[in-house]
Amino acid sequence: MPTLMDRRGNYDSGDDFVLEYGELRFTFNERDFSERCEQAGLKLGFVGGRLDDHELEDLVNLAVNGEIQDPASALGEHVNDCWPELCGPAERSLVHWLRRLVFRSAWLDQRVKEGELDVVLDPAELRFSYVQPDRGGAPIELAPEPSWGRVAYSRARS
Known part of the structure; x- marks a missing residue:
């Protein structure tokens, strides 16, 4: 008898980024992943509006790598300056929640599809x-x- 997991497809918009959870494997093109990261940052209250290209690059790097080694913008510098307040235990870190919301948004979109x-x-x-x-x-x-x-990022503070 097929299980619910057997009939569910994996989200796929490209092959630039991959998120896996259990048996689910979601693949994203760069634009889709970047937009989902920005939306996650907004939903979490970490960013207050649309990001420029360099700020978005830093947010994506944070979500993908779990850190920003070479900031491309003031957002990346802000993350590094506030790191002790952002990292915390795994399920309370900003990185965890960025990834979780990117994954959740794709999961919901796939369920709609x-x-x-x-x-x-x-x-x-x-x-x-x-x-x-x-x-x-x-x-x-x-x-x-x-x-x-x-600890939200704001261009006015940066």
Whole structure:
């Protein structure tokens, strides 16, 4: 009998970056991965708006390598200056959460593509949510993410 994992596909937008979790292997092109990193940074409150190319390069390097050895921007310098506040235990680090949100966004997109989830607009909240159509359309609850607002990167501070 096929399991749920057997029928689920892996997310694939290219072969520049790879994230694996258990039996899932998600591959990304550079633009897709970069956009997902930027969105994760916004969701975590670590960045407050769109990043320029050099800032985004540093954020991607942080997500991929777990550190920024040669900063390309003030964002990279900020990460290195605030490192003790950003690293912490594995499940509390900024790197962990960047990776987790990139993976989660691709996982959700793949579930939509496969028809397991739908995306709906909540007009009262003016935000989108995911629903399982086979379970009455109630929104699924996503694990809340922590905020790095207290050590957020800001061009004004840099």
